[in-house]
Amino acid sequence: MKNHVSFLRSPSDFNKTVTMKLISSSVTVAFLTCITVASLLLLHCRHVVADRRSDSSLTVVENAEEGGGGAGGDEEEEANFNLEVIQPTEQWQTLKPGQAVPAGSHVKLNLQTGQREVRLGEEQLKYRTQNHRRGEESHSFSIPDEPKQAMKNIKEDLNPDSVASKYHPLEELKRDMAQLDLLVETDGQILRRLLDQFNSSNSTTEQRLNILLELEYLVHQVDNAQTLCSMGGLQVILDGLNSSDFRLQERSAFVLGSAMASNPVVQVKAVESGALQLLLTALATTQPLRVKKKVLFAVAALLRHFPYTQRTFLSHGGLQVLSELFRADGGGVLRTRIATMLYDMISEKELISQTGLDPALDAAHEDRVRQYSEVSLEGELLEKGWCTLVPQLLVSTEHDYREKALQALLAMAPTCLDQYRSDSSLLGSLLSLREQYKEMVQSEMILGEENSYFTEIAELIDALHVKMKSP
Structure with a gap:
């Protein structure tokens, strides 16, 4: 122990x-x-x-090639x-x-x-992994060839000789298409073909209507409209205005107005061909509403920026014809177009007189001022009673009609101011519209909308009201 x-x-x-x-x-x-x-x-x-x-x-x-021998081999297989x-x-x-x-x-x-x-054995897994890796390496090596080919294509596209080789001259294309029974036409050739078809005695009314529709599309280009006149097409259009078929009258007036719009060459040829007299006759006679709308369109295109035609229009009683048309129109469509036409004529004359160009340096401007001075539009407006006719358009419930009427009234104010002040119904209409559009503007401002369409109309009303109240 x-x-x-x-x-x-x-x-x-x-x-x-x-x-x-x-x-x-x-x-x-x-x-x-x-x-x-x-x-x-x-x-x-x-x-x-x-x-x-x-x-x-x-x-x-x-495996088959590894088959074992022995007495029991056949039984095992x-x-x-x-x-x-x-x-x-x-x-x-x-x-x-x-x-x-x-x-x-x-x-x-x-x-x-x-x-x-x-699962697969180690040798089998190793073999499969090596094959997969080889496939990826071979794929990665082939990728750089694609950018090289793309760069090669870009260089070929930028080569002028290569670009030229891909396209063929126009004449060669025409010959190839001619062999294929295809026809390549210029606008001038199309205009000639359409006029020939229109003048053909075998053409039906429906075919002529379709031809006029195609012409209207083509003459929006200034060169095509002038080419049509040089081919004698203007007379064909004017003959359509004299047709007894209202549909041909409508389409002809449409083509004429489109050809004259912003095209002084066609305007001059139309006046020389008597187009103004034909248009005024179409307005003075009994016509469907759709015909008169297209005729008014042609008249406005003929008068715009053309003081000579405006003077001829006034001397031929054009304002008298428009006043009768204004009184007869109950829907307001023609009234609105007439008020717009008057506004354009007054604004053009004021604009050309207020332009600050030196007449000594611009002889063309001086000549245009002289031409507009010969257009006695103000006296005609006062004499034909337009100072009391245009205010009637304010009765309409359409905002667009009211806007056009207010613009015309403001343009006519220097001539018609005394008549405006003596017209109690006009003053009452302005006060009522002023309150109405004031409420609309306030409602839009609550919704976050400023400088709206109603604001512009309200400003026109205020401007006219100020003119009437000013001494």
Whole structure:
């Protein structure tokens, strides 16, 4: 006892001794456990080999060229022929009873589920990975060829000789199309063909109407309108105004107005051909509304920026014809167009007189001022009663009609101011409209809308009201 106590000199030595024994015991237990597991696996594998022909057996299928010899080779091949061979992949797959695996596959036992699993072997995985890598490398090497080819195409496109080689001269294209029974026509050729068809005795009214519609589209171009006149087409259009068919009158007036719009050459030829008299006659006689609308369009196109024609229009009683048309119109469509026409004529004269050009330096401007001074429009407006006619347009419920009427009234104010002040109905209409549009403007401002259409109309009303109240 003494020797034992003297050997264990302190509690720390005792603790070290106990610890070493525990570690030794743990190592021994772990070692025994590993031996036990290895023994179980060995026994299981022997059971699999011994019972390989049972329903739950695992069969390895060899390649055809690796067929084994021996006395039992034929029997094994006949048994393996009826087995289902699974095709392994990179992922683990569960083997079902009766399934066989190819040689080189990796098979393991899942200790958690107790089932066998298979996947490709290491050599097979390595082979597949190498092939995939080679495919990517070959694809990456082919990519730089595409930009090179694109740059080559760009250089070829920028080459003038290459561009010229892709296109053919117009004459060559015409010859090729002629061989294909195709016809390429210029606008002038089309105009000639349409006029010939219109003048043909075999053409029906419907065909002539379609021809006029095509002409109206073409004459919007200044050159085409002048070419039409040089071909004698203007007389054809004027003859259509004298037609007994209202549809031909309407289409002819439409073509004439489109040809004269902003085209002084056609305006001069139309006046020389007697177009103004024909148009005034069409307005003075009984015509459908749609015909008179197109005729008014042609009259406005003929008068715009053409003081000579305006003077002729006044001397031929044009304002009288318009006043009768204004009184007869109940819908307001023709009234609005007439008021706009008067506004344009007055504004042109005021604008040309207020232009700050030096007459000594601009002889053309001086000549135009002289021409407009010969147009006695103000006296005609006062004499024909327009100072009381235009205010009637304010009764309309259409905002556009009211706007056109207010613009015309402001332009006529220097001539008609005394008549405006003596017209109590005009003053009442202005006050009523002022309140109405004031409310509309306030409603739009609440919604966040400023400088609206109603604001412009309200400003016109205020401007006219100021003129009437000014001394």
